[in-house]
Amino acid sequence: MEKIIDETLQGQTLVKEENKSNSKKLYIESYGCAMNFSDSEIVASILDKQGYNTTNNLAEADLVLVNTCSIRDKAEQTVRKRLEKYNAVKKDNPSMKVGVLGCMAERLKQKFLEEEKIVDLVVGPDAYKDLPNLLDEVENGRDAINVILSKEETYGDISPVRLQSNGVSAFVSITRGCDNMCTFCVVPFTRGRERSRDPKSILDEVNDLWAKGFKEITLLGQNVDSYLWYGGGLKKDFKKATEMQKATAVNFASLLDMVARAQPGMRIRFSTSNPQDMTLDVIEIMAKHHNICNYIHLPVQSGSDRILKKMNRLHTREEYFKLIDDIRSIIPDCGISQDMITGFPSETEEDHQDTLSLMEYVRYDFGYMFAYSERPGTLGAKKFKDDIPESTKKRRLQEIIDLQQKHSRLTTEKHLGQVEEVLIEKESKKSDLQWSGRNTQNTTVVFPKENYKVGDYVLVKMNECTSATLIGEAVGYGPMQSTLS
Structure with a gap:
């Protein structure tokens, strides 16, 4: 086991609510850190205006993008395997375009396009606003690459699309x-x-x-x-x-x-x-x-x-x-x-x-x-x-x-026997009868659903634990619940 708790977003397929006026499909996966996941939301926002809805069905995608991490060799090897998968699917859908985003794109630059020829476009972390132009280059049969780093770009003017969000x-x-x-x-x-x-x-x-x-x-x-x-x-x-x-x-x-x-x-x-x-x-x-x-x-x-x-x-x-x-x-x-x-x-x-x-x-x-x-x-x-x-x-x-x-x-x-405020984020992975959330210290807490719902602040008494998770029972709404009314 490499980590006690893994908060990196490995291979997350990202989907947003469909815009009915859009006609093209975008399949986007994000690897690495939370910043990559956040960047993918910026990319989805930019491409939404270019007529793309996100999909979790790789086979139906017009455009496939992988947002990459270069922090370790293992992360890069995982991305390469995914690119092999995309290209295998592309054989049955020749019009599909494949692109690499993010840190790995910046590090390897033209190698993907010229030496390996496994992608159609390569886009660095500061070049996402150039995606419409790069896609035009691809449509015109030209390789497309922009990995220029910026001293000013923060994407502060882009309203990110929340992908596959829990709404919390x-x-x-x-x-x-x-x-x-x-x-x-x-x-x-x-x-x-x-x-x-x-x-x-x-x-x-x-x-x-x-x-x-x-x-x-x-x-x-x-x-x-x-x-x-x-x-x-x-x-x-x-x-x-x-x-x-x-x-x-x-x-x-x-x-x-x-x-x-x-x-x-x-x-x-x-x-x-x-x-x-x-x-x-x-x-x-x-x-x-x-x-x-x-x-x-x-x-x-x-x-x-x-x-x-x-x-x-x-x-x-x-x-x-x-x-x-x-x-x-x-x-x-x-x-x-x-x-x-x-x-x-x-x-x-x-x-x-x-x-x-x-x-x-x-x-x-x-x-x-x-x-x-x-x-x-x-x-x-x-x-x-x-x-x-x-x-x-x-x-x-x-x-x-x-x-x-x-x-x-x-x-x-140390939390056992304590009553702590938990924000309900989602259903527990192990049981559809339990909610999952985190306490203020970022420890995962699971407890019976009862009549609570996602987004509620709930006081939970901690009764059992593993090294990574607290297991408890709800005893009422938390103090921050009153701020929601």
């Missing part, structure tokens, strides 16, 4: 790109420089979601804590801003406060945070608002200062501990999850033990754990030899997973 939870993108040049990470090269979205457009989207009945949003970015809006886009240009612009600048804590106040009946989550950028004012804003969930995804990657330095992570082990202590002090019941990479070049047994001891200190609720996978084009691939044997990586990874399972069970057990 939605993603709202607040930043794009990343300026943190972690040596293991391909994101700065596939998604470009970091830029922040106009807070007004974010608030407009949040208010629109509330008007449509949504009860929870997740503010998304590669690094939400470095959000900064002063009437410009790139963070690096803040030095050039006027004094008036600086005085009215909106940072992430301010944005979080604005969103929470705009819709007090809506739950607010955010992801992902970077330890070097998370500040006390963000934690204090979380504590101030009842509708901001007590949960932080706080990737650490390694517990070794030596490895952290090689990774170009701009925090130390002790600085991370200080941040954890601050969070626990201000929000004692805050759920915290991690990203962890084992087997980074030159990692010793001592480095590995540092990671295990860090985990013992923090005791994460859950985590996402991986063996190091060298990604072409990254600084790590250029500077360091991937010198840790696969058998060693696997053994260390298993030790990390085993420890996380132990901690997950212990942290989940």
